[in-house]
Amino acid sequence: MKILHLCFSNSGGGASIGASRLHHAMLNYGLDSRLLVVNKNGSDPTIDTLPESKIRNFALKYFNRRLRHTYTTRNSVNRSMNLLPNGAEKYINSLEADIVQMHWIGDDTISIRGITRINKPVVWKLPDMWAISGAEHYSLPEDPKRYAEGYLTSNRPPHERGLDLNRLIWLYKKWSWKNSDFTIVTPSKWLKQCAEESILLKNRKIVNIPNPVDTKKYHPFPQDKVRSLFGLPSQKKLIMFGSMGATLDRRKGFGYLKDSLSYLKARYSPEQVELVVLGSENNNTTYLESYRVHYLGTIQDEELLIKAYNTADIFVLPSEMDNLPNVIKEATCCGIPCVGFNIGGMPDMIDHQQNGYLANPYSSYELAEGIAWVLDNNTQALKNKVRKKAEKLHDPDKIVDKYINLYKTLL
Known part of the structure; x- marks a missing residue:
């Protein structure tokens, strides 16, 4: 054929x-x-x-x-x-x-x-x-x-x-x-x-x-080793956001993530949590709502990209509308729990409060609740559920x- x-x-x-x-x-x-x-x-x-x-x-x-x-x-x-x-x-x-x-x-x-x-x-x-x-x-x-x-x-x-x-x-x-x-x-x-x-x-x-997705290639790595590779703090909770044109494309929802941080402060302080952004260069905004932001830019090397995913405790993509975004597929293959709005293809990949969190569209407060839920429950058992679902789906x-x-x- x-x-x-x-x-x-x-x-x-x-x-x-x-x-x-x-x-x-x-x-x-x-x-x-x-x-x-x-x-x-x-x-x-x-x-x-x-x-x-x-x-x-x-x-x-x-x-x-x-x-x-x-x-x-x-x-x-x-x-x-x-x-x-x-x-x-x-x-x-x-x-x-x-x-x-x-x-x-x-x-x-x-x-x-x-x-x-x-x-x-x-x-x-x-x-x-x-x-x-x-x-x-x-x-x-x-x-x-x-x-x-x-x-x-x-x-x-x-x-x-x-x-x-x-x-x-x-x-x-x-x-x-x-x-x-x-x-x-x-x-x-x-x-x-x-x-x-x-x-x-x-x-x-x-x-x-x-x-x-090649789940043999996209797989979990020891977090401490990959964080040192990117110069990221080893003791902080890291929230990752990323997409092509990450912070500029309204549809990908970076604005909702920014707004959610003011609600997140009640649960997790800037001393506990920092942000990592994939797909966007540093735009001189090194802090959002007092949370430190690390910009990794666009990573073309696939092996390096896989390691970048593995630095995160959680991946957030609050898209307004999306089909089956690659970043969620790739992050889940690496065992990273994800949070997004309950729209588009997100429910295909995220089972609410089972391997991630689906927030009500388009509530930044709900998004913050989802981030907090994952950070509260981010055990190895949760990561195993994320990986198992991704292996089956992709x-x-x-x-x-x-x-x-x-x-x-x-x-």
Whole structure:
């Protein structure tokens, strides 16, 4: 069975990492797998790049830039148009493959219409909400559920102004995909429910398969040894927060963590607890609510990243909306209890007050309660529960088995 994966990149963002991990899990399983990307990092011979035209790329960027200037929105998440043809489907059709496995295809990896012209069975693993939405990859929590209601003139978010670009792109997807046949995989149960409710995808086959993590690589380390490696205090409780663009991306919830610290003081003082931030450089804020903050920046070396996770007593990610965030998967594989809001894919990974804490959205007080609960109960038994759940959920071979069974139904 020959599998051709399609993704914008093989590294950088969570979706790209997820695509690369599934590709390599399939290779390790013994499948004939290749990954096709626009932006390749590294020299992996099993990863190929889509042919590019500088003139076409310039035209696409110019067109998209002009479109983005036609409207304003408070939603700062990525937006992808994918309106103009770029020939990706022609190249894909020229390759030998039994299945085309799509991942994050934003930023004009392939056009909306191009997906329907692939002449092989297509399985699309959704890393976010773009496939059910307009141009936006996530909506805001307070926005209407346009993906389920339809992108109407009457339910446009009040913070948007100008051309309703999301509606136009959603309508174009609806028209383009009406007679197409592709299968949907969602890493989280939440996104499966969203897809089943959505006008664009509700009549398709939709299955839930989590993303794999190499649990032999991501595993617990002795805390004292890894803390000394990063120059972190050995006697303090360390709360870790991290993501790509950690402190700048509203969706990842750093603001809620900051607000929760004022409530946490009643239980744990700044003399007992310090913070560690992954994915963000020092922004000259060395204290938050009197709690010391250590910035580890963006760690590219995977072995070093695994050791960084192991410095923490607890990992906190109060995302407003998220699918199945890599940082929670990776932290739990290292046996680190996690706290987040009860949203998105968080309940798939965190069993409330069993191996972590799910706070009521979007309460900073509840978040502080969750942090305190983990710090109060952070025994080896709790860490073992965290690790056991992660091993069961993200086992690469079991996940590849599920994909193989799905692929067989399409061949």
